[in-house]
Amino acid sequence: MFRSVLIANRGEIACRIARTAKQLGLRTIAVYSAADADALHVRVCDEAHPIGPAEPQESYLSIDRLIEVAKTTAADCVHPGYGFLSENADFAERCEQAGIAFIGPPAEAIRAMGLKDRAKALMERAGVPVVPGYHGDRQDATFLKRKAYEIGYPVLIKPAAGGGGRGLRRVDKHADFEAALEAAIREGEAAFGVSRVLIEKFVVAPRHIEFQVFADRHSGIIHLGERDCSLQRRHQKVIEEAPAPGMTSQLRAQIGAAAVKAASAVGYVGAGTVEFLADWSSGLRADAFWFIEMNTRLQVEHPVTEAVTGLDLVEWQFRIAAGERLPLQQSQLHIDGSAIEARLYAEDPENGFLPSTGTIVALELPDNIRVECGVEAGDRTTPYYDAMIAKIIAHEPTREAALERLAQALDRTVVVGPRNNVAFLAGLCRTSEFRQGRVDTGFIDRMLAAGGGGPSRADRAAAALGIAHLLARNPIDQVAGDDSPRSEGESEMPSPWATRDGFQLGGMRSLAVPIVIDGENGMATISYGISGMRVTVDGTAPATDARVFEVAEEAYVVRHGRQTRVRLKDFSAPASEAGVADGVLKAPMHGRVLEILAGSGDRVARGQRLAVIEAMKMEHTLRAPFDGLVSRISVDTGAQVVEGAEIMVIEHVGDA
Ligand code: ADP
Numbered sequence: 135m136f137r138s139v140l141i142a143n144r145g146e147i148a149c150r151i152a153r154t155a156k157q158l159g160l161r162t163i164a165v166y167s168a169a170d171a172d173a174l175h176v177r178v179c180d181e182a183h184p185i186g187p188a189e190p191q192e193s194y195l196s197i198d199r200l201i202e203v204a205k206t207t208a209a210d211c212v213h214p215g216y217g218f219l220s221e222n223a224d225f226a227e228r229c230e231q232a233g234i235a236f237i238g239p240p241a242e243a244i245r246a247m248g249l250k251d252r253a254k255a256l257m258e259r260a261g262v263p264v265v266p267g268y269h270g271d272r273q274d275a276t277f278l279k280r281k282a283y284e285i286g287y288p289v290l291i292k293p294a295a296g297g298g299g300r301g302l303r304r305v306d307k308h309a310d311f312e313a314a315l316e317a318a319i320r321e322g323e324a325a326f327g328v329s330r331v332l333i334e335k336f337v338v339a340p341r342h343i344e345f346q347v348f349a350d351r352h353s354g355i356i357h358l359g360e361r362d363c364s365l366q367r368r369h370q371k372v373i374e375e376a377p378a379p380g381m382t383s384q385l386r387a388q389i390g391a392a393a394v395k396a397a398s399a400v401g402y403v404g405a406g407t408v409e410f411l412a413d414w415s416s417g418l419r420a421d422a423f424w425f426i427e428m429n430t431r432l433q434v435e436h437p438v439t440e441a442v443t444g445l446d447l448v449e450w451q452f453r454i455a456a457g458e459r460l461p462l463q464q465s466q467l468h469i470d471g472s473a474i475e476a477r478l479y480a481e482d483p484e485n486g487f488l489p490s491t492g493t494i495v496a497l498e499l500p501d502n503i504r505v506e507c508g509v510e511a512g513d514r515t516t517p518y519y520d521a522m523i524a525k526i527i528a529h530e531p532t533r534e535a536a537l538e539r540l541a542q543a544l545d546r547t548v549v550v551g552p553r554n555n556v557a558f559l560a561g562l563c564r565t566s567e568f569r570q571g572r573v574d575t576g577f578i579d580r581m582l583a584a585g586g587g588g589p590s591r592a593d594r595a596a597a598a599l600g601i602a603h604l605l606a607r608n609p610i611d612q613v614a615g616d617d618s619p620r621s622e623g624e625s626e627m628p629s630p631w632a633t634r635d636g637f638q639l640g641g642m643r644s645l646a647v648p649i650v651i652d653g654e655n656g657m658a659t660i661s662y663g664i665s666g667m668r669v670t671v672d673g674t675a676p677a678t679d680a681r682v683f684e685v686a687e688e689a690y691v692v693r694h695g696r697q698t699r700v701r702l703k704d705f706s707a708p709a710s711e712a713g714v715a716d717g718v719l720k721a722p723m724h725g726r727v728l729e730i731l732a733g734s735g736d737r738v739a740r741g742q743r744l745a746v747i748e749a750m751k752m753e754h755t756l757r758a759p760f761d762g763l764v765s766r767i768s769v770d771t772g773a774q775v776v777e778g779a780e781i782m783v784i785e786h787v788g789d790a
């Protein structure tokens with residue numbers, strides 16, 4: 135066995151690999167980009183080394199830099215995880231050349247499967263059924279269009295190199311073909327550097343069923359059963375399970391044998407996944423499974439296979455790379471119970487599932503259930519990497535029990551800060567279609583199209599609760615005493631209490647206070663009577679079934695898994711804590727500069743608004759941290775800025 139491993143990845147998968155590596159007694163070596171210096175994967179490994187700036191191209195995708203660190207740390211092997219360089223044949227080769235074992239298949243096997251068109255041709259020759267279509271070399275548009283017509287609409291245009299559902303284009307009409315082709319080529323080129331495409335018959339309403347395979351260096355090769363990953367959004371997996379609903383052991387043996395044949399055809403070694411589409415209109419049948427692609431790496435959803443087989447797939451990867459034989463024979467495989475995994479993302483289901491960045495203010499993950507997580511409260515989600523926060527995996531004797539367990543675990547999960555899909559996932563678990571195991575790859579998109587997806591109305595009850603909490607922290611007499619003279623200095627900061635529209639009715643004093651709910655302007659009404667203060671938002675009283683997390687001047691109210699962010703309007707989000715003391719104003723998050731409100735050389739007063747930054751549709755005001763002079767303006771209006779970027783610098787007046 136190896137003595138040390140360099141983990142060429144980040145996030146939950148880096149933490150996951152480190153856990154098994156430690157159990158096997160390996161020294162764990164983490165690498166990190168500038169955005170990840172304090173990341174969890176850095177903290178859980180024995181040592182950690184910087185590899186470059188936040189941009190993946192210059193860090194987690196930098197082969198030179200990774201090889202250099204692997205050499206200087208004398209790593210015995212490199213585990214690439216998934217994503218990043220995990221399916222990069224050049225990286226595998228460079229590791230081997232440097233005498234460092236690559237935890238993955240040989241470079242030739244990665245190359246053979248890396249391009250979908252070549253892989254399909256290879257599979258056809260090996261006698262594995264593939265999705266019908268055209269996957270040859272000829273690429274002129276007229277020819278491809280004719281092929282599409284012959285295949286019959288709808289068709290799917292796929293970039294030959296690809297992953298994560300990117301660049302896939304469904305075409306329903308002959309007239310739409312050229313435009314879709316152009317788009318697929320453009321996306322394939324931009325994302326993967328390959329302009330070739332293939333055309334497939336679009337299988338309407340299929341299930342995505344994939345097989346986990348494992349091969350050793352001694353000609354041993356087996357499958358570990360299937361995973362059903364039909365719950366997808368725009369061709370990306372959302373919830374995965376094992377076994378597939380409706381799978382029989384006879385069918386598993388048949389399709390498993392095809393998967394093994396596929397892997398054997400390329401001289402496979404290590405962990406791999408052979409993906410199929412299944413037409414299940416008349417039940418799952420061996421003659422209605424078609425190969426789509428092989429992923430030559432560990433898969434995001436590998437934990438469901440681990441759960442039902444009782445195996446540690448990462449351990450197997452290490453053992454096989456170290457030259458050991460497969461620990462099991464095909465006949466010894468047992469599938470026990472049912473496992474379901476949900477992927478928790480920092481994204482906004484009400485806003486096109488846009489990734490959401492920012493500090494994770496609070497994170498409560500369920501216990502008594504398997505959770506794979508790459509972050510802790512206080513960490514940030516950044517725009518640089520995949521927005522996945524964690525995976526939650528339920529394993530129970532039956533599918534019904536596993537699904538119920540997962541739904542309950544999601545109900546107990548609280549992510550505060552970035553927008554997230556927790557409530558969306560819990561909702562999915564409760565749809566009758568999913569409960570009955572009757573979903574295909576188009577289910578989520580159809581559900582969203584039918585009206586689940588748009589922005590919901592602001593949750594006024596949640597907002598009222600948040601405002602009540604914020605006010606409870608501000609002494610009430612400060613509010614009520616609008617007739618009393620202000621103390622010195624208090625008027626510096628514009629304050630809602632300066633509003634003079636308070637009115638009195640039968641001993642009840644009411645005040646209209648401007649607030650901001652999820653970035654939109656609103657109004658709260660605050661009334662004071664003998665029973666104390668009462669807050670309403672558009673007549674709605676505070677929720678009683680929600681939790682409030684206060685951060686600086688803002689409250690995050692989590693109600694039924696949905697987050698409402700609220701603040702009093704004139705207390706803008708504070709300038710980023712970092713750097714304020716030295717007068718450097720920084721962007722609190724990735725975004726666009728909407729306004730610069732001061733000029734170089736201007737004198738500014740503490741609390742004065744100096745810049746407005748729009749990020750994820752929210753506006754953040756940067757204010758002067760002290761009385762001073764603007765000594766530098768570092769960006770122009772309209773500029774895109776990364777989190778932490780310098781916006782302007784304020785000097786103390788009288789500074790040398
Ligand atoms: P799989 O094919 O394993 O089910 P995907 O199709 O979602 O999973 O592909 C893996 C994707 O994971 C990559 O395309 C990338 O966007 C993302 N990814 C890469 N590294 C990480 C990571 N460390 N944490 C979370 N996601 C990652």
Ligand code: ADP
Binds near residue numbers: 290338340411427
């Ligand atoms: P990627 O490399 O992006 O994972 P895949 O070829 O695996 O690309 O396809 C991703 C998903 O797109 C599949 O899981 C399936 O939902 C859908 N898909 C792929 N090919 C077809 C097809 N021919 N017909 C219908 N859906 C398809």
Ligand code: MG
Binds near residue numbers: 297298409427
């Ligand atoms: Mg795929």
